Amino acid sequence: MDNKDYKEYTAADFLDDPDFLLWCLDPDKREDLFWSEFPANHPETYAEFRKAVQTVGSVRLNNFTLEEGEKAELYDGIMSDYRTLCTRRLLLRRKLFALAAAAAVAAGLVVPALLGVFRPTAETDTSPARASEIRLISGRQSEHIASESASIECAPSGEVRINGRTVASAKPARMNRLVVPEGKRADITLSDGSRVWINSGSVFTFPAAFGEGERRVSIEGELYIDVTPDPERPFIVHNAFFDTRVLGTSFDVNAYADSDRPASVVLVHGAVEITTGDGEQVQLESNDMFSLKAGNYTVVKVDPSQYVSWKDGLFIFSSGALERVIGQIAAYYRVEIVCDPDVRELCCSGKLVLFDDLSDTLDVLSDILPINCRTEQRPDGTRVVRITARTN
Amino acid sequence: MKHDRIIGRQFLGGNDDVCVYLYNSYADQLYAYGCGLGFDRETLKDAIHDVFLNLLARRRELGGVKNIRSYLFRAFYNRLIDFKRHECDTTELTPQLDLRITVSFADSLIDTEQAARLKTMLEHMLNELSPMQKSAIYMRYMYEMEYAEIAEILDVTPHAVRKFVSKGLGKLRSNKERLLLLALLSTLTA
Structure with a gap:
């Protein structure tokens, strides 16, 4: 050979x-x-x-699966047989132990359940997700949007509509700023028809209408964009670390200024070219993830759905370690989450709905995994979530 | 598979929630393995039921179990052997179960003609191997199991598993001229 x-x-x-x-x-x-x-x-x-x-790499051997309903039914069958078995055992044991012992067990079960109910409500009020609203700033005007998510449309004339209501008819060339606080999301249809989803904790700057030449927008934080092709007017997404130049494509840019994570681009389809601050140019193909940290970049193949699913209000994971899932949740809600070494490598698959309230999302997570999530307030007022193995 | 060991410890220590996790993680793997061994859907569901119920009921006696997944696979295999024995009405021999490998693709974007070709070729390649060789390659490739884990399932030494894998692949290498012909044939008949 x-x-x-x-x-x-x-x-x-x-x-x-x-x-x-x-x-x-x-x-x-x-x-x-x-x-x-x-x-x-x-x-x-x-x-x-x-x-x-x-x-x-996509070859699967004997990839047969049970249907979801069938699988759940089978599980219920196992559990119901198990409970029958336990009752039989319990009846046997009751004859041996005094009644007092059984009462003690019952009391032990009730107390943690009550604690569990009261805990989440206490932290809801201090949640930064409720602290501020989505704001659209155009010149000296500032629109506050009270809802959890905003849908904004820019007509080629410069007219701007929020959730279907016309709010401004600015000079087309004027730059607007959209501020999306933690735990909220917004989507925008730009004047050329390109669709943009802005993730929580981000600032997006864009003109009410694009002119003749380059279409230029900038992001601090994370966006997902579906660019309308136009060979005459290249589209450039600027951020503090690099410029992403495209002709017609869908991709995700992640560039939080204060984050420890590398700034990144995930290309869903199409082609983009990235120019780093040092003037280096990198071309990406579909499913490529470009990451830049401390001046060094890498390009690896990824499953893009895991990186862009936030735009639909959920995270999708396919056998990722819990540690990674937690990393994304922490970035999304902008809180610190500390994970016990015991549970870091727990394997997670599936979709996780991102509720507006962090505690709701964590509740779901601790329902499906054998973990406990506890939120603590530090003396300096910042929150930290601790995740430990459940041991009850 | 470090997390499986942790989960296993928690479960054997008496954490019921872990059962949901084990079931969600491994019911499909057991089912897929059983399909390859040639059993029908209902029989496989019965075997999965029995294995998990037994695991729940007897977990306090299972302190010596090091790896919960290989324990599940082994118990499942034994249960299927029981069914087979019952079916054949023989008691003198342990029935040998052959594993059939069926190839599919996780990525639907692959060109269909190319996929069909690759499927024919891989299935021919793999199904020529001995049941042990096939099982070892299948578990290693699909579930990234460690040699020690596969060894427990197949009830042999880790060294033997290593040998199954390398001998199996070696056998395929020596057969490759025939495989090439096969690829050509599959193009002609496609």
């Missing part, structure tokens, strides 16, 4: 190569140095090689 000419190899050719397939199936990947070192030795076919690796 070493004599083969790989220069003209396409992804399909790789997939027809049993040697290549075997290498992909080999769990340890070290048997065959030829393929492990292939990308380094054949940079000219790297794109096709990577495509083939991805295709084989």
